[in-house]
Amino acid sequence: MSGGVEASTEEQQEMQDAVVSPEKTEEAKLKARYPHLGTKPGGSDLLRKRLQKGQKYFDSGDYNMAKAKMKNKQLPTAAAEKTEITGDHIPTPQDLPQRKQSLVASKLAV
Amino acid sequence: VAAGFLMSGGGGNDVQWCFSQVKGAIDDDVAEADIISTVEFNHSGELLATGDKGGRVVIFQQEIENKSQQQCRSEYNVYSTFQSHEPEFDYLKSLEIEEKINKIRWLPQKNAAQFLLSTNDKTIKLWKISERDKRPEGYNLKEEDGRYRDAATITTLQVPVFRPMDLMVEASPRRVFANGHTYHINSISVNSDNETYLSADDLRINMWHLEITDRSFNIVDIKPANMEELTEVITAAEFHPHQCNTFVYSSSKGTIRLCDMRASALCDKHSKLFEEPEDPSNRSFFSEIISSISDVKFSHNGRYMMTRDYLSVKIWDLNMENRPVETYQVHEYLRSKLCSLYENDCIFDKFECCWNGNDSVVMTGSYNNFFRMLDRSQRRDVTLEASRESCKPRQVLKPRRVCAGGKRKKDEISVDSLDFNKKILHTAWHPQENIIAVATTNNLYIFQEKVN
Numbered sequence: 089m090s091g092g093v094e095a096s097t098e099e100q101q102e103m104q105d106a107v108v109s110p111e112k113t114e115e116a117k118l119k120a121r122y123p124h125l126g127t128k129p130g131g132s133d134l135l136r137k138r139l140q141k142g143q144k145y146f147d148s149g150d151y152n153m154a155k156a157k158m159k160n161k162q163l164p165t166a167a168a169e170k171t172e173i174t175g176d177h178i179p180t181p182q183d184l185p186q187r188k189q190s191l192v193a194s195k196l197a198v
Numbered sequence: 199v200a201a202g203f204l205m206s207g208g209g210g211n212d213v214q215w216c217f218s219q220v221k222g223a224i225d226d227d228v229a230e231a232d233i234i235s236t237v238e239f240n241h242s243g244e245l246l247a248t249g250d251k252g253g254r255v256v257i258f259q260q261e262i263e264n265k266s267q268q269q270c271r272s273e274y275n276v277y278s279t280f281q282s283h284e285p286e287f288d289y290l291k292s293l294e295i296e297e298k299i300n301k302i303r304w305l306p307q308k309n310a311a312q313f314l315l316s317t318n319d320k321t322i323k324l325w326k327i328s329e330r331d332k333r334p335e336g337y338n339l340k341e342e343d344g345r346y347r348d349a350a351t352i353t354t355l356q357v358p359v360f361r362p363m364d365l366m367v368e369a370s371p372r373r374v375f376a377n378g379h380t381y382h383i384n385s386i387s388v389n390s391d392n393e394t395y396l397s398a399d400d401l402r403i404n405m406w407h408l409e410i411t412d413r414s415f416n417i418v419d420i421k422p423a424n425m426e427e428l429t430e431v432i433t434a435a436e437f438h439p440h441q442c443n444t445f446v447y448s449s450s451k452g453t454i455r456l457c458d459m460r461a462s463a464l465c466d467k468h469s470k471l472f473e474e475p476e477d478p479s480n481r482s483f484f485s486e487i488i489s490s491i492s493d494v495k496f497s498h499n500g501r502y503m504m505t506r507d508y509l510s511v512k513i514w515d516l517n518m519e520n521r522p523v524e525t526y527q528v529h530e531y532l533r534s535k536l537c538s539l540y541e542n543d544c545i546f547d548k549f550e551c552c553w554n555g556n557d558s559v560v561m562t563g564s565y566n567n568f569f570r571m572l573d574r575s576q577r578r579d580v581t582l583e584a585s586r587e588s589c590k591p592r593q594v595l596k597p598r599r600v601c602a603g604g605k606r607k608k609d610e611i612s613v614d615s616l617d618f619n620k621k622i623l624h625t626a627w628h629p630q631e632n633i634i635a636v637a638t639t640n641n642l643y644i645f646q647e648k649v650n
Contacts, residue, residue: 110534115482117537125483134487135428135450139381139400142293142319151287151294194254195223195232196642197279 213559213632214648215571215582216594219273221258222641224586234637236624240304240312243628246274246635247314248642249299253283255316255369257327272633274644278327280369283318295320301386303395305408313372315395319382322397324373324408332360378404378414385435391442398435398447405459417465418447418457433548434494441500448505452489456516472503472514474521484536484545492548497557498629504560506551509533511562511572526572526579529564531602531613544618552627563622566611567638568598584622584636584643594648 119125145151223232231252238247246258259277286295296319305313311328336358340346381399388395396405396417403418418435422428430451438444443459455468476485488508496503502523505512509530512522528549532539539545544565551562558575572579581598588595601610624637632647 111480111482111484111536114534114536115484118483118540121537121541135431136425138431139428141382142296145287145292145294147292148287148289151292155285192231194250194252194256194279195640196221196234196248196250196256197276198223 212576212578214594215632215634215645216592216648217589217643218592218633218646219644220586220589220641221256221644228640232640234624234640234642235298235300236302237626237635237637237642238302238304238314239626239628239635240314241306241629243630243633245277245304245312246626246644247302247304248637249282249302249316251296251298253281253285253297253299253318255280255282255299255302255314255325272646278367278369280325282316282323282325283321286320288320300383303386303388305388306392308392315386315388317383317386317397320376320379322375322378322383322386322406323371324375325369326372327367327369330366330368331362331364333363334358335361373408373411375406375411375414378406384433387436387445389437389442390440394442396435396437396445398432400431403432403435403445403447403465415463417445417459417463419464419466433491436494436496436503439496439498439500446494446496446503448491448494450490451486452491452507454491454494454503454505454514470516470519472519472522474512484540487540487545488536493550495551495553497553498555499557502557504551504553506549506562508545508547508549511551511560511570513560513574524574526560526570528562528570529568529600531600534602535613539618542618544621547621548623549621550624552625554627554632555630561625561627561634563625563636565618565621566616567620567622568600569622569625569636582645584638584641584645586641592648595645 145154222234229252231250231254233251234248235251236247236249239245240247244260246260248256248258250256256279257277258274260272260274262272282299283297285297287293288295298318299316300319301315301317303315305315305324307313311326314325314327316323316325335342336356338347338352338355338358339349375397378397379399379402381401383397383399385398386395393409394405394407396403397414398404398418401419401421402416404414405417406414418432420430420432430449430453433448433450435445435447438446444456445459445465446454446456448454452473454472456470456472457465458469459465461467461469476489491505491507493506494503501516503514503516505514505522506528509532510528511526513524513526515523536545549563551560553560559571559573561569561571563569564581567584568581569584570579570581581600582595583598599607599610600616601607601612603613606612620638622636622638626635628634634645636643636645
């Protein structure tokens with residue numbers, strides 16, 4: 089990284105220290121706060137956490153309950169149409185509602 | 199090595215950027231679904247697509263205001279919007295599969311319709327976007343409103359004709375490429391042969407044929423036999439723009455591998471390995487994390503590639519593996535903040551980067567809604583801001599300066615005042631013109647070159 093600068097070895101060491109210190113200072117700070125931080129920096133633990141990304145649920149029932157709770161908080165979807173089309177008679181394709189608007193449209197499209 | 203000094207973009211041949219449009223809600227309360235997750239121009243630049251965390255795609259179309267003038271102001275207006283992916287549940291692992299659109303890639307246009315690939319963590323979909331501007335009228339068996347006529351009442355016959363109607367843009371899913379990935383898809387890239395594309399997850403890369411959904415070829419597999427030995431993951435991958443046998447993939451350790459599919463069916467052995475040697479005395483706990491490459495993009499001319507790691511952008515000559523030909527500091531002042539950036543997870547933010555049409559300037563995002571334009575030919579760089587406060591029509595963007603330490607000058611922002619929640623991760627550059635799309639958390643800004 090250095091150019092052809094002539095300097096005594098002491099000055100060179102000082103220059104090097106000044107250059108490396110920001111990152112190493114930060115590292116010292118981190119190790120002070122978390123003394124048990126992994127011996128393998130950025131190693132398997134971090135990577136494995138990355139591969140595991142995504143919220144884990146107990147089972148599909150747990151997942152569907154969580155989704156239902158979230159939906160109640162969101163804006164109401166389009167009102168359920170033609171609830172009486174089944175049970176009474178065999179519906180024809182024209183009777184069935186279009187694919188339901190399950191989510192609100194993007195605000196970018198306004 | 200280019201220095202990171204800032205120069206104002208005024209005078210001479212410098213491009214001055216000015217505000218054109220902003221899309222999205224103004225309110226500060228951002229719903230998670232509205233977080234923009236990808237931005238991409240199509241090959242002509244006429245269409246601009248965005249994907250969000252809610253699995254929705256919005257496509258904007260460029261409308262030229264004054265076609266007679268050479269340099270004219272153009273606006274992007276909503277063309278089509280659809281729900282691309284929905285949340286799913288992986289029953290085997292009891293994990294939620296997010297509907298967030300990770301990437302959108304356009305196919306080159308072959309006929310009247312437009313095609314794009316959109317992907318979430320697990321499933322890639324090919325969408326056809328087509329226009330309908332006429333409809334048949336004058337059916338014999340149906341009324342105009344669709345009700346069927348009583349056949350007994352029909353006494354004459356007519357030939358239905360096409361009549362013009364209001365333009366309708368329809369998006370329909372043509373292919374669904376599912377079950378190809380155990381891990382999370384981070385990249386898709388259409389091959390120059392316009393028949394195949396690749397999809398990459400953390401450990402594997404697959405090649406698909408656009409027509410075939412029940413089969414894909416695994417071309418890279420870096421999964422170790424023993425997961426305890428896992429040391430690096432794939433972070434991005436892209437096909438070469440002209441050589442259909444060549445692709446690259448980047449890793450979390452800061453390396454890029456170039457592979458040639460003619461060499462073998464499984465490209466676990468690279469043809470070239472691009473890696474900048476590191477000074478071991480500089481190594482710290484953060485070294486590997488900040489060297490992780492978040493994006494890799496070939497130049498349009500196919501001779502270079504650009505990589506983005508946490509603090510810098512590097513340009514590599516494909517013929518030189520041992521070091522990049524150019525390095526640009528994006529926000530070097532963050533090096534002395536790495537501890538807090540690790541604690542708040544910002545150190546893991548994945549910034550993208552892009553080239554301009556003639557490969558002379560590259561752009562990437564930063565924090566505080568800042569983004570950086572790095573001019574390779576003129577060796578200059580500038581920091582600009584996407585902000586609602588610079589939203590007057592054609593308002594020229596003022597360069598921003600960050601004060602790393604010491605005395606803060608007027609107009610400078612100190613590092614400690616930066617808002618790390620305002621990240622610009624996704625940016626796109628029109629393939630021919632100086633028009634850029636910059637995504638903040640939930641807004642899309644369009645900036646254009648100042649036209650006199």
